[in-house]
Amino acid sequence: MLEPLGSNLWIADGGIVSFKGFDYPTRMAVVRLTDGGLWLWSPVERTAAIEAEIRALGPVRHIVSPNKLHYLFLGEWKAAFPGASLWATAATIAKCKELDFSRALTDEPPAEWKGQIDQFYFTNSPFMDELIFFHRASRTAIIADLSQTFSETFLKRHWPWWMRPIARLSKMVEGWGYPPIDYRISFRNRATARPKIRELIGKHPEHVVVAHGEVVRTGGEAFLRRAFSWLLQ
Numbered sequence: 001m002l003e004p005l006g007s008n009l010w011i012a013d014g015g016i017v018s019f020k021g022f023d024y025p026t027r028m029a030v031v032r033l034t035d036g037g038l039w040l041w042s043p044v045e046r047t048a049a050i051e052a053e054i055r056a057l058g059p060v061r062h063i064v065s066p067n068k069l070h071y072l073f074l075g076e077w078k079a080a081f082p083g084a085s086l087w088a089t090a091a092t093i094a095k096c097k098e099l100d101f102s103r104a105l106t107d108e109p110p111a112e113w114k115g116q117i118d119q120f121y122f123t124n125s126p127f128m129d130e131l132i133f134f135h136r137a138s139r140t141a142i143i144a145d146l147s148q149t150f151s152e153t154f155l156k157r158h159w160p161w162w163m164r165p166i167a168r169l170s171k172m173v174e175g176w177g178y179p180p181i182d183y184r185i186s187f188r189n190r191a192t193a194r195p196k197i198r199e200l201i202g203k204h205p206e207h208v209v210v211a212h213g214e215v216v217r218t219g220g221e222a223f224l225r226r227a228f229s230w231l232l233q
């Protein structure tokens, strides 16, 4: 299930989750840090198979949630790896009171992965704060909801015909990579977000891992210019 995407970076697809009546595919990423410890991003539902593959890669040290909608499986992964630290944004920590987080993540990476994984924190939408990550060794941008790339195949299989035009018109599809329309419209104070996206693009990403949709395997930099054209223009 784990698929290598770049140097010390793997991805794994999980099941379908339902959100506001829409089916969403899920994906997690695994980074092996230079000390050999593993950093799990947005873990999908834990199965014996995926857990065994991850255990074979090294010790799980960090479990990271990028935003408050990506919390469903944090508890079960923390239960499997009690020595790992849980990390999330302030909104996720406020929402998941039963979980014991290390502390809230913002733009400054903690010492545990500083210099290996960069992070960009967006509080522009009143509905959600979100982190985008950049893994330097594999030149991979890792994005939960701020870029979505549903394939036509997925939409035909999982979304009713009358809802597919919503995805296409809002460009949350493969080749475009916009976020959902409500997230985009509610994105305020855009001048504060632009330098962060420009800095991310300036790191010349090759791959872009999204939680929902098709992985961008090459040309990540050009993809991101298009995916965030709604913000940068």
Ligand SMILES: [Fe+2]
Pocket: 069, 070, 144, 145, 211, 212
């Ligand atoms: Fe999501």
